[in-house]
Amino acid sequence: MASRLRLFLLNTISASIFMMAFWSSTNVCAEEETSPLKIQSEQLIQPEIERRDVELSKIDTEDFEVTVFAGILSVEDFGANAVIGARFAYHINEDIFVETTLAASKAGQTSYERLSGGLPLLTSSQRDIIYYDVSIGYNLLPGESFLTSDTSFNSALYVIAGVGVTTFAGSDRLTLNIGGGFRVLANDWMALHVDVRDHIFNLDILAENTTTNNLEITIGVSAFF
Amino acid sequence: MMLSMRLFTLLFVLLQSMLITAAYADEPAQVVKVADPYLEMHTGPNVSYPIFYVIERDETITVIKRRTSWYLIQNYRGKEGWVHNSQLAKTLTLDNEKIEIKEFTRENYLEHDWEVSMIGGQFGGLPMMTLSGSYAFTQNISTELSFAQIIGDFSSRMLLGINLTQQPFPDWKVSPYFSLGTGIIKTSVKSTLSPLEDQTDILANVSIGAKMYLTRRFFIRADLKKHIIFQSRNKNEEITSWQVGFAFFF
Numbered sequence: 001m002a003s004r005l006r007l008f009l010l011n012t013i014s015a016s017i018f019m020m021a022f023w024s025s026t027n028v029c030a031e032e033e034t035s036p037l038k039i040q041s042e043q044l045i046q047p048e049i050e051r052r053d054v055e056l057s058k059i060d061t062e063d064f065e066v067t068v069f070a071g072i073l074s075v076e077d078f079g080a081n082a083v084i085g086a087r088f089a090y091h092i093n094e095d096i097f098v099e100t101t102l103a104a105s106k107a108g109q110t111s112y113e114r115l116s117g118g119l120p121l122l123t124s125s126q127r128d129i130i131y132y133d134v135s136i137g138y139n140l141l142p143g144e145s146f147l148t149s150d151t152s153f154n155s156a157l158y159v160i161a162g163v164g165v166t167t168f169a170g171s172d173r174l175t176l177n178i179g180g181g182f183r184v185l186a187n188d189w190m191a192l193h194v195d196v197r198d199h200i201f202n203l204d205i206l207a208e209n210t211t212t213n214n215l216e217i218t219i220g221v222s223a224f225f
Numbered sequence: 226m227m228l229s230m231r232l233f234t235l236l237f238v239l240l241q242s243m244l245i246t247a248a249y250a251d252e253p254a255q256v257v258k259v260a261d262p263y264l265e266m267h268t269g270p271n272v273s274y275p276i277f278y279v280i281e282r283d284e285t286i287t288v289i290k291r292r293t294s295w296y297l298i299q300n301y302r303g304k305e306g307w308v309h310n311s312q313l314a315k316t317l318t319l320d321n322e323k324i325e326i327k328e329f330t331r332e333n334y335l336e337h338d339w340e341v342s343m344i345g346g347q348f349g350g351l352p353m354m355t356l357s358g359s360y361a362f363t364q365n366i367s368t369e370l371s372f373a374q375i376i377g378d379f380s381s382r383m384l385l386g387i388n389l390t391q392q393p394f395p396d397w398k399v400s401p402y403f404s405l406g407t408g409i410i411k412t413s414v415k416s417t418l419s420p421l422e423d424q425t426d427i428l429a430n431v432s433i434g435a436k437m438y439l440t441r442r443f444f445i446r447a448d449l450k451k452h453i454i455f456q457s458r459n460k461n462e463e464i465t466s467w468q469v470g471f472a473f474f475f
Contacts, residue, residue: 055341059255059289060289062292063292063293091293092440092443093294094295095271100343133345143273144274153267154268170415204378224292
């Protein structure tokens with residue numbers, strides 16, 4: 001009997017110790033659970049906003065412009081002939097740009113050749129004209145051009161000058177170019193160009209070395225990228 | 226005419242590819258909030274284009290693209306216009322934080338890998354023009370491939386060269402460089418009366434020059450070169466050249 005009582009007491013003690021240990025542990029757990037609840041209640045007052053990073057450096061920068069053009073190149077004594085070419089420009093700022101051009105044309109006959117009947121001054125391959133140049137341009141008059149009273153396009157008048165090489169009559173000729181152009185922006189990335197340039201180089205075909213002024217009028221389409 | 230046809234085809238293909246890249250190069254648009262009392266929208270990317278719309282404070286705008294120091298933006302009504310860098314710098318993110326407009330600066334210049342330069346000057350008294358591209362292995366050492374044309378009264382020359390450049394003090398404002406190079410030079414005689422014939426020779430050169438950062442992607446450079454042309458017919462030809470020009474980096 002006594003042993004049974006002893007067993008009961010022992011069980012009660014061990015159970016109570018176990019219960020105490022359990023209670024204390026759950027108490028700690030409960031304390032741990034209340035703290036995030038507190039934070040959550042605070043966050044209800046200050047709602048958490050999803051962070052949006054603005055990275056303007058990721059925005060598409062369109063400072064380069066590529067142009068294809070066609071027109072007429074008049075070569076002193078050799079008549080006016082078709083010219084086609086391409087230009088590649090980098091816009092340094094809103095006013096200044098640098099541009100490189102590559103173009104080809106073919107010179108016609110001089111009046112001397114036509115009148116004398118025979119005796120060509122140049123062979124067919126010597127009449128091929130290829131020129132390239134590097135120029136600096138300045139947007140002189142940026143503004144709007146009105147097609148009708150409601151329709152307007154952004155436009156700019158620019159002046160340009162540079163230096164390059166013209167291969168004509170079998171040799172390379174140092175060439176200065178000076179001129180101007182009119183650019184009309186059709187939309188954000190496309191523009192139409194009308195250009196007038198004077199290509200100045202020396203020609204020594206007709207006995208003496210003379211400086212020639214060779215005017216060129218072209219129209220072109222360009223894309224900014 | 227064959228040549229111009231080929232050139233035309235090449236240009237056509239080039240334009241096509243440019244148009245395609247222009248149409249599909251859309252980067253994700255960025256949304257910002259106007260913090261200045263107002264934001265002026267110009268019709269074009271230049272201060273001379275008229276202001277046609279004004280956006281009020283706290284309105285959100287979408288930044289579409291950039292040209293030089295102007296940004297093309299769109300407001301919530303779908304109005305599109307160009308805003309200057311300095312005004313956009315005063316806008317905030319949607320979290321009311323300052324945005325940072327990154328410009329190409331001297332720091333980018335000091336870290337760049339690729340550069341393209343267009344320089345001109347004289348080669349033994351004759352006009353010379355050079356187009357070159359260079360790649361930097363480190364801040365100090367780079368290699369450069371160049372194509373030059375020299376125009377004389379009686380002959381013209383083409384020079385294709387490669388060199389190795391050492392820039393000992395890249396962070397100096399005017400930074401000097403030293404270069405060793407080799408290449409080929411082709412001399413074409415202009416007049417048929419000349420006793421000389423067209424010829425191609427090997428040359429070596431040593432040069433000293435300097436680069437100075439200007440603005441954005443631009444810098445200016447100048448160099449002085451001593452060329453030795455190993456001629457086949459008689460003794461070597463020694464020529465000094467100088468060139469000045471501008472270059473931009475990527």
